[in-house]
Amino acid sequence: MQPQYLFTEIEQRAQQYWAEKNAFAAKLDGKKPKYYCLSMFPYPSGKLHMGHVRNYTIGDVLSRYHRMQGYDVLQPMGWDAFGLPAENAAIQNKVPPAKWTYDNIAYMKKQLQSLGFAIDWSRELATCKPEYYKWNQWLFLRMLEKGIAYKKTQTVNWDPVDQTVLANEQVIDGRGWRTGAVVEKREIPGYYLGITQYAEQLLADLDKLPGWPERVKTMQANWIGKSIGVRFAFIHDIRDTMGNLIDDGKLWVFTTRADTIMGVTFCAVAAEHPLATLAAQNQPELAAFIEKCKQGSVMEADMATMEKEGMDTGLKVLHPLSGEQVPVWVGNYVLMSYGEGAVMAVPAHDERDFGFAKKYDLPIRQSIAIEGAAFFSDAWVESYGDKSKGVCINSGKYDGLRYEAAVDAIAADLAAKTLGEKKTQWRLRDWGVSRQRYWGCPIPIIHCDACGDVPVPDEQLPVKLPEDCVPDGSGNPLNKLAAFINCDCPKCGKPAKRETDTMDTFVDSSWYYARYASRFSADAMVDAETSQWMPVDQYIGGIEHAILHLLYSRFWSKVMRDMALVSYDEPFANLLTQGMVLNHIFSRRTDKGGIEYFAPEEIGLIYDANGKIEGAKALADGQPVDFQGMGTMSKSKRNGVDPQSLIEQYGADTARFFMMFAAPPEQTLEWSDSGVEGSHRFLRRVWNFAHTHKPHSASLHLAVDWASVTRVIKTQRREIHLALKQANYDLGKQQFNTVASACMKMLNALETSIDVADTAGDNNTFASMFVIAEGFSMLLRLLSPICPHITHTMWRELGYGDDILTAFWPVPLEAALVQDEIEMMIQVNGKLRASMTVAKDADKANIEQLALSHAGVQKYLEGVSVKKVIVVPGKLVNVVVG
RNA sequence: GCGGCGAUGGUGGAAUUGGUAGACACAACAGGUUUAGGUCCUGUCGGGGGCAACUCUGUGGAGGUUCGAGUCCUCUUCGCCGCACCA
Numbered sequence: 001m002q003p004q005y006l007f008t009e010i011e012q013r014a015q016q017y018w019a020e021k022n023a024f025a026a027k028l029d030g031k032k033p034k035y036y037c038l039s040m041f042p043y044p045s046g047k048l049h050m051g052h053v054r055n056y057t058i059g060d061v062l063s064r065y066h067r068m069q070g071y072d073v074l075q076p077m078g079w080d081a082f083g084l085p086a087e088n089a090a091i092q093n094k095v096p097p098a099k100w101t102y103d104n105i106a107y108m109k110k111q112l113q114s115l116g117f118a119i120d121w122s123r124e125l126a127t128c129k130p131e132y133y134k135w136n137q138w139l140f141l142r143m144l145e146k147g148i149a150y151k152k153t154q155t156v157n158w159d160p161v162d163q164t165v166l167a168n169e170q171v172i173d174g175r176g177w178r179t180g181a182v183v184e185k186r187e188i189p190g191y192y193l194g195i196t197q198y199a200e201q202l203l204a205d206l207d208k209l210p211g212w213p214e215r216v217k218t219m220q221a222n223w224i225g226k227s228i229g230v231r232f233a234f235i236h237d238i239r240d241t242m243g244n245l246i247d248d249g250k251l252w253v254f255t256t257r258a259d260t261i262m263g264v265t266f267c268a269v270a271a272e273h274p275l276a277t278l279a280a281q282n283q284p285e286l287a288a289f290i291e292k293c294k295q296g297s298v299m300e301a302d303m304a305t306m307e308k309e310g311m312d313t314g315l316k317v318l319h320p321l322s323g324e325q326v327p328v329w330v331g332n333y334v335l336m337s338y339g340e341g342a343v344m345a346v347p348a349h350d351e352r353d354f355g356f357a358k359k360y361d362l363p364i365r366q367s368i369a370i371e372g373a374a375f376f377s378d379a380w381v382e383s384y385g386d387k388s389k390g391v392c393i394n395s396g397k398y399d400g401l402r403y404e405a406a407v408d409a410i411a412a413d414l415a416a417k418t419l420g421e422k423k424t425q426w427r428l429r430d431w432g433v434s435r436q437r438y439w440g441c442p443i444p445i446i447h448c449d450a451c452g453d454v455p456v457p458d459e460q461l462p463v464k465l466p467e468d469c470v471p472d473g474s475g476n477p478l479n480k481l482a483a484f485i486n487c488d489c490p491k492c493g494k495p496a497k498r499e500t501d502t503m504d505t506f507v508d509s510s511w512y513y514a515r516y517a518s519r520f521s522a523d524a525m526v527d528a529e530t531s532q533w534m535p536v537d538q539y540i541g542g543i544e545h546a547i548l549h550l551l552y553s554r555f556w557s558k559v560m561r562d563m564a565l566v567s568y569d570e571p572f573a574n575l576l577t578q579g580m581v582l583n584h585i586f587s588r589r590t591d592k593g594g595i596e597y598f599a600p601e602e603i604g605l606i607y608d609a610n611g612k613i614e615g616a617k618a619l620a621d622g623q624p625v626d627f628q629g630m631g632t633m634s635k636s637k638r639n640g641v642d643p644q645s646l647i648e649q650y651g652a653d654t655a656r657f658f659m660m661f662a663a664p665p666e667q668t669l670e671w672s673d674s675g676v677e678g679s680h681r682f683l684r685r686v687w688n689f690a691h692t693h694k695p696h697s698a699s700l701h702l703a704v705d706w707a708s709v710t711r712v713i714k715t716q717r718r719e720i721h722l723a724l725k726q727a728n729y730d731l732g733k734q735q736f737n738t739v740a741s742a743c744m745k746m747l748n749a750l751e752t753s754i755d756v757a758d759t760a761g762d763n764n765t766f767a768s769m770f771v772i773a774e775g776f777s778m779l780l781r782l783l784s785p786i787c788p789h790i791t792h793t794m795w796r797e798l799g800y801g802d803d804i805l806t807a808f809w810p811v812p813l814e815a816a817l818v819q820d821e822i823e824m825m826i827q828v829n830g831k832l833r834a835s836m837t838v839a840k841d842a843d844k845a846n847i848e849q850l851a852l853s854h855a856g857v858q859k860y861l862e863g864v865s866v867k868k869v870i871v872v873p874g875k876l877v878n879v880v881v882g
Numbered sequence: 883g884c885g886g887c888g889a890u891g892g893u894g895g896a897a898u899u900g901g902u903a904g905a906c907a908c909a910a911c912a913g914g915u916u917u918a919g920g921u922c923c924u925g926u927c928g929g930g931g932g933c934a935a936c937u938c939u940g941u942g943g944a945g946g947u948u949c950g951a952g953u954c955c956u957c958u959u960c961g962c963c964g965c966a967c968c969a
Contacts, residue, residue, distance in 0.1 A: 684921095
């Protein structure tokens, strides 16, 4: 055995061994339980970052742990390979996106392999390969047949930087999720997937996911946004300039508070509403206001702080139940994209309407009697809008009804007049998947002048994307590619044109997990193996995908299920959202007023007397820099750490250990160079221990008479087993930082040198050798999921076996855990006062007696009487006095 | 505004779920090994008081339940994340 811990050599040899043995090929033998462990696949951006290392280390620890627990494990890896960065790189470097992507994949694959992940590489896939995206196209056509996919022209979110349409989910605060550019509204035809048809299921089935974090489920539920209410119409006789009745003389609105319908004093419509457009035609002031609203609505970020503003259109509509005339206002707080783009306004029972009415001096009519709030003051009181504590008043025949009864009665009356009905309104809208981009999956449609939009026949799939295009930044290069565009109509055979839009890349990632399982199926999207492996037992990835990717994947699964392609309802049984990797941010204001960032290695920290960080200075000029605390690793802040240099300097095992040790998986992880060194120090100590003490497997065959072994050795053994017990408990909680701690505790216990008589054949010497060999073999196995290379090597060198992968998972022995004597704490009135050692089988009365007579306790008993004594077996005694 | 999560030493974080708070590390300090630096080893390390045995205090804050609370309940402050005029 080498005296030094030569990690580079150790890791390369271990990786070579696994590759030669094909050690991680996933196979189901039907006898063992299956465990499908999936980490979100990376976008091949160029090289791995620390977030990847963390993500995949968590997955690998779980995979290796379950494998040793006796599961058949599938841990695949692939590439989310379509997408815009490839096009942007192509524009810059004049290289086809395909080449850029494949080069990146090759490099990043090497990086992943150098980290020693137990991945079944035979199942590797890239979404930009025709063999994969063929099935995107195939399923899209099936969805088209079922009416789940359809084409429509709609106002869409247009990202002016990426020159493409964005789904609503991809617009964040009015800006493109990737570019941050202010999104414009455009009228563009495109294909949509009817995710709203599944809204109810997507919401309800969240309850089938106990293994998901609460906040992710909440975010999805909010996103789906179900509200139950009544859709009804005000009646009018408003005609456009041609004399045509607008919307058949009905102003439709949606409300969740139909019980307040008799309190309506006006209606408010969105700026884009037809009635607003009409009214603006001869009212320049109104037209100007509407224009202002429309511009404002693009900047959704400002909406939150925006003052409620509005303007009277002069138009009047009739209340469907009271027949009263109601004025129609344009309100900047009414959204065209939600509900009907118009609302009934009840200032007495809606906070927004209240503010609006106050501002414009519109009538406020109370229609609900609120418990404990008889009088309506000038200021809004929260209970005015509380549907749970009121009955209808001033509402004619509905007076005295509570919320539910009132809604039922009102909905029934509206229905009788065919002017309304109960309705469930969703915030979720259909998923627009057309993208005016090149580097994506072609939408399999052919446009024929005679036949219209014709689906590409199955036998012509895949519609292959040419891989040699170099985009120049001016839109989609497919539009200029005659060889791609020109084709024959599958229906009539006449010359026709191919659709050049490609699919949103979220389509690619919506089902890749199912394809890993059926990776070798050539003539079907998925085969029987998918049903055997699915659902994913553990999915691991960033919280940033809490809505988009996870919602789309759930939707896609349900579509595939309804087409009888798969049998599961939900694709991911358990979800772990790993925390981000942070590092210090150092910056300085430049003379020009900008901010200059410093990389951590360019900085020296200044400590105060207590060792607290006081400040920092730049190594280059010795001048102070601002220490901004921790932030996500990013290029712009210059606080990223390159995994590659970490692996080269310390090895993959150190990188993996640090990642697991520094924080629990769900929490943010703060980078620390000294923490990395500490992790490396630990692994070196493990190696040194093995080299110095030779805890060889042969020692496990020594015959030990445990009854006569010294207490010191027994305690040492107990500590090791105790740490293992804790670690196994923590593994169940997926709390890996304390598993790493337990490894350190075990080594600490092993290193407690035991002074035993150095006589050959002495029982204590044997016991000590046994304890060390036993403990070290347990340490190696416990550590192996986190640090597979060093443990693989030592397992073999110390003769424990050929391959630690096939070793059984260590469990603590009861015999090693029991103590002859137990230390018990003694409390008086809940305060810790003394401790004592009692025999393990001492009974309660005995313990009570010992505690009360304890010298450290006696002084607290003077002048008071003992009221009660509580004995917690094995732990403590509490003497209650008074 | 709504929803979710969190607050424990100088720092990252433990506390087997109501039973010895601060495990395991990092940093710092002191000492040893070393020609020196690094490595490595030993010790100290929440705060106050005491020469000491010890003692008081302590998990953002205020109450409460309990023999006993970091953990449960109520209120409150601050921080992070998500959604946000959703009718």
